[in-house]
Amino acid sequence: MIAEIIAVGSEMLTPHRQDTNSLYLTAALNKLGVSVAFKTIVGDNFDHLSSAAAIAIRRADIIVFSGGLGPTEDDLTREAVAAALGLTLHRDPATLLALQQKFLTRRIAMPPNNQKQADVLDGAILLQNKTGSAPGQWLDTAIDGPQGQPHRKIIILLPGPPSELKALFDGECRPRLSAVLPPRHIATRLLRMALIPESTVDARTAPIYKKFTDVETTILAGSAEIQLHFFTTKPTQQAAQARVNELAELIEAEMGEDIFSNDGASLEEVVQLMLGLRDMTLSVAESCTGGLLAERLTAIPNISRNFIGGAVVYSDALKTKFAAVPEALLQQHGAISPEVARALADGIRLTTNSSIGIGVTGLAGPATPTTGPDAGKPVGLVYIGLSDGEDTQVKQLQLPGDRERIRFWASQHALEMLRRHLQ
Amino acid sequence: MIAEIIAVGSEMLTPHRQDTNSLYLTAALNKLGVSVAFKTIVGDNFDHLSSAAAIAIRRADIIVFSGGLGPTEDDLTREAVAAALGLTLHRDPATLLALQQKFLTRRIAMPPNNQKQADVLDGAILLQNKTGSAPGQWLDTAIDGPQGQPHRKIIILLPGPPSELKALFDGECRPRLSAVLPPRHIATRLLRMALIPESTVDARTAPIYKKFTDVETTILAGSAEIQLHFFTTKPTQQAAQARVNELAELIEAEMGEDIFSNDGASLEEVVQLMLGLRDMTLSVAESCTGGLLAERLTAIPNISRNFIGGAVVYSDALKTKFAAVPEALLQQHGAISPEVARALADGIRLTTNSSIGIGVTGLAGPATPTTGPDAGKPVGLVYIGLSDGEDTQVKQLQLPGDRERIRFWASQHALEMLRRHLQ
Numbered sequence: 001m002i003a004e005i006i007a008v009g010s011e012m013l014t015p016h017r018q019d020t021n022s023l024y025l026t027a028a029l030n031k032l033g034v035s036v037a038f039k040t041i042v043g044d045n046f047d048h049l050s051s052a053a054a055i056a057i058r059r060a061d062i063i064v065f066s067g068g069l070g071p072t073e074d075d076l077t078r079e080a081v082a083a084a085l086g087l088t089l090h091r092d093p094a095t096l097l098a099l100q101q102k103f104l105t106r107r108i109a110m111p112p113n114n115q116k117q118a119d120v121l122d123g124a125i126l127l128q129n130k131t132g133s134a135p136g137q138w139l140d141t142a143i144d145g146p147q148g149q150p151h152r153k154i155i156i157l158l159p160g161p162p163s164e165l166k167a168l169f170d171g172e173c174r175p176r177l178s179a180v181l182p183p184r185h186i187a188t189r190l191l192r193m194a195l196i197p198e199s200t201v202d203a204r205t206a207p208i209y210k211k212f213t214d215v216e217t218t219i220l221a222g223s224a225e226i227q228l229h230f231f232t233t234k235p236t237q238q239a240a241q242a243r244v245n246e247l248a249e250l251i252e253a254e255m256g257e258d259i260f261s262n263d264g265a266s267l268e269e270v271v272q273l274m275l276g277l278r279d280m281t282l283s284v285a286e287s288c289t290g291g292l293l294a295e296r297l298t299a300i301p302n303i304s305r306n307f308i309g310g311a312v313v314y315s316d317a318l319k320t321k322f323a324a325v326p327e328a329l330l331q332q333h334g335a336i337s338p339e340v341a342r343a344l345a346d347g348i349r350l351t352t353n354s355s356i357g358i359g360v361t362g363l364a365g366p367a368t369p370t371t372g373p374d375a376g377k378p379v380g381l382v383y384i385g386l387s388d389g390e391d392t393q394v395k396q397l398q399l400p401g402d403r404e405r406i407r408f409w410a411s412q413h414a415l416e417m418l419r420r421h422l423q
Numbered sequence: 424m425i426a427e428i429i430a431v432g433s434e435m436l437t438p439h440r441q442d443t444n445s446l447y448l449t450a451a452l453n454k455l456g457v458s459v460a461f462k463t464i465v466g467d468n469f470d471h472l473s474s475a476a477a478i479a480i481r482r483a484d485i486i487v488f489s490g491g492l493g494p495t496e497d498d499l500t501r502e503a504v505a506a507a508l509g510l511t512l513h514r515d516p517a518t519l520l521a522l523q524q525k526f527l528t529r530r531i532a533m534p535p536n537n538q539k540q541a542d543v544l545d546g547a548i549l550l551q552n553k554t555g556s557a558p559g560q561w562l563d564t565a566i567d568g569p570q571g572q573p574h575r576k577i578i579i580l581l582p583g584p585p586s587e588l589k590a591l592f593d594g595e596c597r598p599r600l601s602a603v604l605p606p607r608h609i610a611t612r613l614l615r616m617a618l619i620p621e622s623t624v625d626a627r628t629a630p631i632y633k634k635f636t637d638v639e640t641t642i643l644a645g646s647a648e649i650q651l652h653f654f655t656t657k658p659t660q661q662a663a664q665a666r667v668n669e670l671a672e673l674i675e676a677e678m679g680e681d682i683f684s685n686d687g688a689s690l691e692e693v694v695q696l697m698l699g700l701r702d703m704t705l706s707v708a709e710s711c712t713g714g715l716l717a718e719r720l721t722a723i724p725n726i727s728r729n730f731i732g733g734a735v736v737y738s739d740a741l742k743t744k745f746a747a748v749p750e751a752l753l754q755q756h757g758a759i760s761p762e763v764a765r766a767l768a769d770g771i772r773l774t775t776n777s778s779i780g781i782g783v784t785g786l787a788g789p790a791t792p793t794t795g796p797d798a799g800k801p802v803g804l805v806y807i808g809l810s811d812g813e814d815t816q817v818k819q820l821q822l823p824g825d826r827e828r829i830r831f832w833a834s835q836h837a838l839e840m841l842r843r844h845l846q
Contacts, residue, residue: 298713
């Protein structure tokens, strides 16, 4: 069975808005064993929408519409699908009454246009929308194929607001689709790695995952991170889980410590967990990352047990004040130097009384300084210091890209350096 | 003239990847006076792709394909478009030679599959791709309509990687489309407001912008921000600009100081500009935002002239150490209190010797503390202090939503409070 998702709304044909419901719907359909073969985005235009509906009904088995179920003149999904199927709409009295009562409660007269939210495709089941006013619709029907043989078609109409769409799909459509589709037992695994080129991961893992022809492997390159997703279906849940686990273990043996997470946890969460297990505390002194490293860590709930805080030492004066970096060191080597990275890490650890201190200093750009002790140093040059009271390591990086990329990668290197140190 | 954009690639039919090229293409086509009526996303499947191409060629005047031009077996756009148009492909000798030379330079034998990157639709112009290997194609042709009358169709094949697609569209397609399409003079304006409900902005501005029926007004609600976009076309550039300016001025008169930017600048950039004009410096002491406020400010180039830095005072000890908050105050009122927000703002200003100090303290959640002086305070309670040496204001907020939303809105409130203070 293949599916088509049709997102309805002129705003999604502007440069400002994108259909995002289809990502959620695709994940949900995939879990039911249904692949999405087409996605169509169409505006609030009756002719365009009804022709897109007719095309989808010919080429897909399951067609999910999102949007266009509201009360305005622009909301045309009901009418267009009816036209595409050659069906009529009837006004459902119970839904009409419920709509009228909603307005009565608010003591407003219901505009006549709102009545059309009670219009139902002949043969369809109304899907009650608890969080919004437009109900969804489910139609399990058949159309004639080229030789007159019947083709089963499941047509689903869902409201556009993501929370309403999700609630209706989960509550009303998933159980109905499960009942119609053959049963499936699915298992997934996710391995995450930081700062490794995608081509390296693929070269090392392809010889392994290609042998698992029954497991779908997807490599995704994200922000300074590579993810390996495994997906399989088997006659039993146990068999499915065992199979993805088997592959994940072989990949873990190959990639070793490059894998920071084998259960989907983020790098920040892994670092938090490791600090917690070792009962250690962390503080940071950030220059070029300007608070990004602290921000990423504090995005995790309950990190306050292990993250004390830190300083955004943007000026030289603050490097001295908050992280005890000697003024002479700043003058001699410049703020962007291994010496200052080391002093920041040592200094913030001592000032804040933490187990580990991290210092980040670098040039995020856009311009290279022309005066002072850092004159001529290249954009993208970053030093990270890590101090644990016994030893202080310093890492030098030359990061490509723009300011945003340099700052993010610097924070990622700092987290990854900390993770490897704690391992 | 209406356009359809077809994004080709099975990865965009998974839950993990989305077509983003179409946003760029839509903006570029809109500027040329072309609206996008359909977007289709289709996988690397010959039958699906050729049927989607045939449908698009019937219903649109300009069809832009992105992706599927690489050398692998999965790259089928050339073949599928040829099939849809009933055209043949010929192998372009110059392109083939250029491909072979690329491999020669790298001293690798060219896999036979790569030859197909030199295949050209009969009648098409090859668009040289300077940043990648797959050239684009431009075909200006005509197909027969239902009554045999010719319909002009412009078919554009572009590579999928966004940087290659943009370079080829800008360099090769935009000038060709401009030559074909009637000339247009476009003007746009953008007004930005923070922390105001979309419904309020619409209620106050709709009576004005609805009178400008020749200007397209779009209200976009983003992250704690509302944007008003104006767009018009006129016979001359001057007339177009004058018209959007006229509307923008009326809206500015209505919304007054709620508008933080009338030239597209971000809130951070506006704050930077104002600090610069007044020759003032800023420092921040952040508890619940954990570095986010500093991170947002330091994302702006050259902010170091006006932003000294600050402290991420996650623990009470650091509130005392870096922002001189008296221990007794923390014990008496709790860290989440107007008294501590005030002390953080005053303290960080004095410690860092800046003109303005901002302190942020609050509960981002997920849980309410059950012990200590902050026990029972609700998630979302945030206090922001702003100290300028003469006066210290404190603002209390009760923010809805999850940790991420509370933290972002707290940082937005701090920036907006600073902007209004500087105004």
